[in-house]
Amino acid sequence: MSRVFLANEVSLNRKIVLKVLPSELAGAVMLDRFRREIQMAAQLQHPHILPVFSSGEVSGLPYFTMPFVIGESLRKQLGASGGFPIADTVRILREVASALAYAHRCGIVHRDIKPDNILLSHGSAMVMDFGVAKAIHAAMRPNDNALTSEGLVIGTPAYMSPEQAAGDLELDHRSDIYALGVMAYEMLAGTTPFAGRSRHAMLAAHLVEQPEPVATRRPDIPDPLATLVMYCLQKEPGDRPQHSAELVSALDSGNFSGESRATTRRGRREPSIAVLPFANLSADPENEYFSDGIADEIISALSRIASLRVAARTSSFALKGRGLNVSQIAEQLKVDAVLEGSVRRSKNRVRIDAQLVNADDGYLLFAERYDRELDDVFAIQEEIAKSIVGKMQIRLTGEQKESLGRRRTDNVEAFEHYLRGRFIWNGTRKMQAAMQHFGEALKHDTGYALAYHGLADCYSVLAVYGFVPSVAVMPRAKAAAVRGVELAPDLAETGTTLGHVQILEWDWTGAESTLRAVIAKHPRHALAHSYLAWLLSDMDRRAEAKAAAKRASEIDPLHNMITALVHYHAREYGEAIAYCERVLELDPESFTGLFAISLSYAHEGRYEQAINYAREGARLSPGVTFMQALLGVVYAMSGKIQEAQDVLAKLKEKARSEYVAPILLSWVHAHLEEIDLAFECLDQAFAERSCTLAFGIRSPMYDPFRLDPRFDVLLSNLGLS
Numbered sequence: 001m002s003r004v005f006l007a008n009e010v011s012l013n014r015k016i017v018l019k020v021l022p023s024e025l026a027g028a029v030m031l032d033r034f035r036r037e038i039q040m041a042a043q044l045q046h047p048h049i050l051p052v053f054s055s056g057e058v059s060g061l062p063y064f065t066m067p068f069v070i071g072e073s074l075r076k077q078l079g080a081s082g083g084f085p086i087a088d089t090v091r092i093l094r095e096v097a098s099a100l101a102y103a104h105r106c107g108i109v110h111r112d113i114k115p116d117n118i119l120l121s122h123g124s125a126m127v128m129d130f131g132v133a134k135a136i137h138a139a140m141r142p143n144d145n146a147l148t149s150e151g152l153v154i155g156t157p158a159y160m161s162p163e164q165a166a167g168d169l170e171l172d173h174r175s176d177i178y179a180l181g182v183m184a185y186e187m188l189a190g191t192t193p194f195a196g197r198s199r200h201a202m203l204a205a206h207l208v209e210q211p212e213p214v215a216t217r218r219p220d221i222p223d224p225l226a227t228l229v230m231y232c233l234q235k236e237p238g239d240r241p242q243h244s245a246e247l248v249s250a251l252d253s254g255n256f257s258g259e260s261r262a263t264t265r266r267g268r269r270e271p272s273i274a275v276l277p278f279a280n281l282s283a284d285p286e287n288e289y290f291s292d293g294i295a296d297e298i299i300s301a302l303s304r305i306a307s308l309r310v311a312a313r314t315s316s317f318a319l320k321g322r323g324l325n326v327s328q329i330a331e332q333l334k335v336d337a338v339l340e341g342s343v344r345r346s347k348n349r350v351r352i353d354a355q356l357v358n359a360d361d362g363y364l365l366f367a368e369r370y371d372r373e374l375d376d377v378f379a380i381q382e383e384i385a386k387s388i389v390g391k392m393q394i395r396l397t398g399e400q401k402e403s404l405g406r407r408r409t410d411n412v413e414a415f416e417h418y419l420r421g422r423f424i425w426n427g428t429r430k431m432q433a434a435m436q437h438f439g440e441a442l443k444h445d446t447g448y449a450l451a452y453h454g455l456a457d458c459y460s461v462l463a464v465y466g467f468v469p470s471v472a473v474m475p476r477a478k479a480a481a482v483r484g485v486e487l488a489p490d491l492a493e494t495g496t497t498l499g500h501v502q503i504l505e506w507d508w509t510g511a512e513s514t515l516r517a518v519i520a521k522h523p524r525h526a527l528a529h530s531y532l533a534w535l536l537s538d539m540d541r542r543a544e545a546k547a548a549a550k551r552a553s554e555i556d557p558l559h560n561m562i563t564a565l566v567h568y569h570a571r572e573y574g575e576a577i578a579y580c581e582r583v584l585e586l587d588p589e590s591f592t593g594l595f596a597i598s599l600s601y602a603h604e605g606r607y608e609q610a611i612n613y614a615r616e617g618a619r620l621s622p623g624v625t626f627m628q629a630l631l632g633v634v635y636a637m638s639g640k641i642q643e644a645q646d647v648l649a650k651l652k653e654k655a656r657s658e659y660v661a662p663i664l665l666s667w668v669h670a671h672l673e674e675i676d677l678a679f680e681c682l683d684q685a686f687a688e689r690s691c692t693l694a695f696g697i698r699s700p701m702y703d704p705f706r707l708d709p710r711f712d713v714l715l716s717n718l719g720l721s
Contacts, residue, residue, distance in 0.1 A: 002020060002021055002022070003016070003020045003021075003022055004019050004130075005019075006018075006174070007017040007022070008067070009065070009609040013592070014068075014625075015068040016053060016065045016066065016068055016533055017065065017066045017067065017068050018053070018065050018659035019063060019064055019065070019066065019132075020061060020062070020063040020553060020649040021061060021063070022033075022063045023061065023437075023550075027092075029046075029651075035055055035056075035057070035062070037361075038052060038064050038132070039055065040108065041108060041132065042054075044102070044103055044106060044108065044130055046098070046099050046102045047105070047124075047125065048095045048096065048098055048099040048124070048125055048126055048127060048662060049102070049103065049127050049130055049570070050066055050067060050069065050119060050126045050127065050128040050129075050130075050298065051066065051453045052064055052066055052447060053063070053065040053067065055078050055183050055431070057676070057681045060236055064132075068130065069119045069121045069126060070121060071119055071120050071121030071122065072119075072120060073115065073116055073118060073119055073120070074092065074115035074118035074119075074120055074125070074183075074187075075114075075115040075116045075118075076117050077120060078187065078190075079184065080374060084188065084585060086188075086220070086221065086222070086397075089187045089188055089225075090225070091116075091125075091720075092118070092125045092187070092188070093180070093631075094118075094183050094247075094248060094252065095125040095143055096113070096118060096125055096127055096180060096183075097180065097244050097247040097248045097251065098244075098248050099125075099126075099127045099130075099174070099243040100113070100176050100177070100180065100247075101243065101244035101245040101247075101248055103130055104173040104176070104243070104244055105407045108130060109132055109173050109176055110127070110129070110130055110173060110176050111155055111164070111170055111175065111176070111686065112156060112159070112173060112179075113127070113176050113179035113180055114153050114156050114158070114179065114183060115186065115187075115560075116156075116160045117129050118183075120273070121183065121490055123353055126614075131313075133271060134498050136616060140436070143520075147180050156201055156478075157199050157202045157206075158192045158194070158195065158202060159179040159183065159192070159567070160179070160203065160204050160206055161174070161175040161179060161237075162207045162236075163175060163176035163237060164206075165203040165204075165206040165207050166207060172252060173238070173243070173244065174237040174240050174241075174242070176244070177231060177232050177244060177247070178234075178237075178240060178418065180232060180247070181229055181230075181231075181232025181233040181240075182233065183227075184214075184229045184232065185214050185229055185233070187216050188214055188217075188221055188225075188226075188229065189214050189217040189218050190217075190218075191217075193233070193286075194209065194211065195567060196208065196424055198643050198682060199464075204658050207235075208235075208695075210235075211230075211233055211396050211430040213226065213230060214226050214229050214230065215588075216417075221305070221331070221377070223307055224227055224306050224307075225487050227306075227681040228247070228250055228251075231523075232247075234467070235595035236470040237547070238317055238543070238546065238547030238550060238551075239547075240550075242515055242544055242547055242548065243619070245516055246516050246519060246520045247518075247519065247520075248520075249516065249517050250520040250521075251289075262500065262680040265544040269339075270396060271308055271336055271392045271393075272308070272309035272310070272311070272334070272335040272337070273302065273308065273310055273311070273335055273336065273337045273338070273388065273392070274311035274315075274316045274329060274330065274333045274335045274337075274338050274339070274410065275298050275299045275302070275310070275311070275316055275338075275339045276295065276309075276316055276317075276319070276320070276329070276338060276339065276340050277291065277292050277295045277316070277317050278291040278292070278294050278295045278341040278342055278352070279291060279341070279342040279343070280292075280342075281341065281342045281343065282344055282346070283346070284345075284642055287420050288343050288423070289420050289422075289423035289694050290343060290345060290416070290419060291342070291343035291551065292317075292419075292426075293375070293419030293422065293423065294314060294341070294352065294381065295316075295317075295341065296344055296422070296433070297381050298339070298381055298384055299313050299316070300380070300493075301381065301385040301403075301404050302385055302388065302389075303492070303522070303524065303525070304403040305326040305389065305394065305403075306405070307394055307402075308336070308392070308394055308443065309346065309524065309571055310524070311333040311335055311673040312524075312526045312527075312555055312556035312559065313331075313555075313557055314556055314558065314559040315333055315557055315558040316333065316555050317426075318536050318558045318559070318586045318587075319332065319333075319558070320343075323422065324342075324674050325361065326338045326359060326362060327356045327359060329359075329436075331359075332557070332558070333557065333558075335358070335359060336354055336358070336392075336398075336559065337357060337358055337359055337365060337388075337392065338356075338357050338358055339354060339355070339356050339357075339384075339388065339545060340355050340357065340584060341353055341354040341384075342355070345374075346712040347391070348373060348374045348381075349371070349372070349373060349374065349375060349643060349668030350370075350371075350374050350376075350377060350449045351369065351370065351371045351372075352369070352370045352374075352380055352384075352386050352393055353367075353368070353369050353370075353660075354366075354367070354368050354370075354648055355367045356387070356388055356391055362515060363366070365391040365392075366387055366388075366391050368383075368384070368387060370383065374412060375412055377412065377415070378407050378410070378415075378474070380406060381714075385404045386404055389404070401683050402475065408449060408450050408488065409441075409445045409447075409448045409450075410444050410445075410446060411445040411448075412450065413441075413444040414440075414441040414442070414443075414444035414445035414448050415441075417437045417438070417440040417441035417476070418437070418438065418441040418448065418450055418451050418454065419436040419443065421433075421434045421435070421436075421437030421454050422434075422454060424437065425454065425457065425458065429579065431458045431462055431467075434454065434458050435455060435458045435673065437456070438451045438452075438454040438455045441450075441454075442455075447485075447487055448487075448492060449484045449485075449487035449488035450482070450484070450488075450491075450493065450494075452480045452483045452487065452494070452538045453480075453484040453493050453494050453497045454482035455476070455477075455480040455482070456477045456478075456480035456481035456484065456497045456498075456500075456501055457497055459473040459476050459477035459505055460473075460474075460497075460500060460501055462592070463477065463504060463690075463691040463692075464504060464691045464692055464695060465591065465624065465626045465692070466625060466626055466660070466662075466663070466664055466690070467624075467659075467690050468659055469659060469661075469688055469690075469691050470653060470688060470689050470691045470692075471505070471688055473687055474501070474504060474505060474529075474689070474691065475503070477501050477613075478505065480486050480497065480499050480561065481500075481501045483492070484497060484498070485498050490523070492518055492519070492522035492525040492528065494525050495514060495515075495517065495518040495521075495528070496515065496518050496528045496531060496596075498514050499511050499515035499518065499528065499531055499532075499535075500516040500531050501558070502514055503531065503534065503694075504537070504691040504694075505691075505718060506689070506694055506718055507691070508535065508720070511531075511535050512532070512536075513551045514533040515528050515531055515535065516532070516667065517587060519532065520560065522640075524553075525551045526555040526559060527556075529548050529549070529551045529552035529555065530549065530552040530556075530559075530561075530562035530563075531562075532548045532549075533545045533546075533548035533562050533566050534566070534678030536548060536567065537565070537696070537698060538568075538581075538694055538695075538696070538697060539698075539700055539720060540698050540720070542566075542569070542570050545566045545569070545570075546566055546567075546570065549562055549563040549567075550563070550564040552614055554570070558582070558586060559579075559583075560579040560582050560583050560594060561579075561580075561590065561592050563579050563594075564576045564579035564580045564583060564592075564593070564596045564597075565592065565596055565696065565699075567579060568596050568599060568600050568696075568699060568700070569696060569698050569699040569700075571603070571700055572623070573600040573601075573603050573604045574595055576597070576600040577597055577600045577601065577604075580593050580596050580597035580600065580712065581597070581654075589620050589621075591617070591621065591624070591626065591627065591672075592629075592698045593619035594614070594627070595614060595617065595627070595630055597613050597631070598610045598611075598613035598614040598630060598634055599630070599634070599699075599701060600701070601613065602633075602637045602638065603637075603700050607634070607637070607638035607639075607650065610634045610637070610638065611631075611634055611635065611638060611640075614627075614630050614633075614634040614635075615631060617631070618630070618631045623641045623666055625651060625654065625660050625661065626661075626692075628647060628650070628664075629647075629651065629664035629667050629668055630645030630650055631647055631665070631672050632644045632668035632671075633650070633667050633668055635647060635660030636668065636671035636672050637671055638669030641653060641672065644671070645667060647668065648668045651664065651665060651668070652665070661685065661690055662681040662682075662684040662685045662688070662690065663681065663682070663690050663692045664692070665681045666679070666681035666682045666685065667701060668704055670702075671680060671704060673704070675704065675705070675708060677702070678705065679708070679710050682705070682710075682714060686714065686717060686718075693718070694718055694720070697715070697718070697720065
């Protein structure tokens with residue numbers, strides 16, 4: 001893209017690099033626009049980005065200058081070595097990924113990441129030509145064919161993403177992530193995935209051909225690193241890491257966790273398992289909390305193993321009591337094996353039976369009985385997890401072996417109270433009762449991170465559904481979430497809860513950083529992907545929100561609520577309805593399922609269905625003002641003005657004696673076209689820092705507000721403009 005000269009800058013008596021656009025390309029660009037774009041690139045200041053010093057033009061030839069770096073390019077070192085040591089590869093990739101993460105946050109995509117553009121000096125990697133490709137593309141004269149003529153394509157075929165190979169000129173940062181994956185592949189294997197082909201054959205391969213797993217070309221690559229490289233090389237942008245910061249976090253973590261759709265280094269599908277809720281065979285039916293809890297803990301332990309895919313709890317527990325056989329369960333959850341079990345408890349003795357079943361042929365892989373004192377329950381869980389790993393022939397690192405036996409508490413009383421609290425949370429959602437048990441757990445063990453995680457979840461639900469003023473509970477939610485992370489920074493649960501709390505507190509940047517860090521360490525934690533999708537949807541980053549929601553649904557195939565909401569926010573009502581129907585099939589009383597399907601039908605003009613679902617929500621939850629407000633909104637949308645006014649009057653009457661979130665009143669006022677009254681309620685909600693205010697603020701629910709200039713002010717105050 002340029003002619004490169006070593007020059008002397010007379011004023012400072014130093015060597016610099018002078019890059020001049022070739023005449024055939026210079027004639028196709030608008031000089032003023034090119035200069036402005038290069039000036040934007042010159043703003044980048046990062047230790048692993050080679051900066052732009054200056055720019056100008058002489059006789060119609062644009063040029064720019066950069067520092068002269070003593071060292072050599074990564075291309076030259078690759079040519080000499082053929083393949084890099086693992087440690088050096090990880091270090092260089094981490095430095096380049098950090099440069100990409102910074103530039104992407106600044107809105108600049110490189111478009112030509114390759115070893116030739118990585119300079120190595122004094123042991124450090126520097127990325128050059130950032131923003132140059134974008135400057136040339138942005139400055140091209142309309143309808144000029146020079147950009148696509150032979151030899152002037154912006155990018156290098158061996159490193160082009162599928163969307164770049166297809167000729168998509170509006171590329172985003174995920175194209176750079178693909179190119180970084182190709183470069184990583186070359187550093188490890190000594191060759192790019194489709195080397196040795198003609199230019200056109202190479203472009204076609206990027207579009208349609210799956211590259212050979214990098215680990216088959218170099219068997220000593222650690223599984224997690226090989227998986228991370230193949231993760232970057234996914235064909236669809238939404239299937240790759242969604243931000244370069246994820247790569248930085250993964251490479252920093254030391255376990256290089258990533259997610260690959262296809263294969264392990266052994267060339268076969270990853271081993272996978274679903275842990276079903278254990279049957280309660282105790283004389284006391286209330287001991288179901290204990291049997292469910294044992295299965296939960298085993299899921300949590302197994303989920304720490306990067307090379308084992310574990311069905312999410314929401315999916316495996318959704319099949320409880322549905323009368324399906326092992327083969328049907330495995331088909332729905334797409335797993336190779338299923339763990340079943342039962343628990344019989346009598347005073348201080350517990351008997352746990354566990355059976356691991358091969359889904360393909362129905363044969364038992366192992367069946368064990370553990371008859372112990374209750375105090376041994378932690379050891380039993382560890383033994384079951386290790387037996388599963390052994391039978392599925394999964395090799396563990398030393399850290400993974402340690403993590404299988406890692407206990408979050410040694411206190412049985414604290415453990416029991418936590419299980420009771422979580423059982424209530426997952427079932428009846430009686431927040432006060434759940435919080436009482438989490439509090440009791442902390443009395444027995446003040447350092448029990450999961451109990452703090454449970455408390456934060458309860459406080460957050462009370463706020464987001466408008467049961468109590470957010471200001472009354474969100475400081476407690478934040479304190480509990482932060483304490484949980486302090487005590488157990490390695491747990492996916494604690495980090496995800498903190499990210500959720502940050503969303504509810506309108507800390508958009510903090511929430512995204514927290515959730516992406518969780519995903520980098522725990523790429524299969526579905527709830528983190530779901531909360532990230534919700535966050536991105538609120539931030540009006542719809543494509544990214546859909547990608548995150550899709551990933552959550554892939555990991556947790558029977559949990560589709562956030563995916564439904566994301567499609568509703570994007571005004572894709574048919575898709576939202578389809579996902580809601582799956583949710584309601586498993587949980588007919590789902591608040592958010594009824595909420596989203598009712599509104600989706602209303603926006604499609606199918607008012608009868610919308611009203612029926614809204615009425616069902618109000619009937620199932622007569623004391624929940626959230627559902628009453630939904631009914632009022634749907635009545636107003638369907639033209640039943642009197643019915644909507646009646647709902648609004650009842651809500652206002654109720655507000656005289658108990659808390660009714662003002663945001664709920666604003667929804668009904670707005671759809672009754674009482675915009676000034678609606679904004680009064682919005683202002684009150686903002687003053688209260690209501691969690692529900694930003695819950696779906698980009699959704700069609702807020703369309704009546706959108707043309708009013710006061711709404712732009714509100715978005716700005718929320719940090720969402």
